[in-house]
Amino acid sequence: FTLEHRGFGRVILSITHSFQESSYLEQMNALFTQYPNAGAGTSARKQAVDQVNMNIEWIKSREQNLHDALDATLRQ
Numbered sequence: 001f002t003l004e005h006r007g008f009g010r011v012i013l014s015i016t017h018s019f020q021e022s023s024y025l026e027q028m029n030a031l032f033t034q035y036p037n038a039g040a041g042t043s044a045r046k047q048a049v050d051q052v053n054m055n056i057e058w059i060k061s062r063e064q065n066l067h068d069a070l071d072a073t074l075r076q
Helices: 006-016 022-034 039-075
Strands: none
Touching: 006 022, 006 039, 022 039
């Protein structure tokens, strides 16, 4: 495996698919800045960043609803 290997890009995408915190996104961006030559893994890196951004936004947009639902359940 090298950084330019396509499989490495897929591994990054697989590992990061459930990341939902901005600190993980910052670490990913720092890694990609430190090692900018992604070769065949460029697309997978972009997909990974996009997925983490979507996860963060999904949590933000539903967090209050989740809290409300849990509070309602606990009050029953």
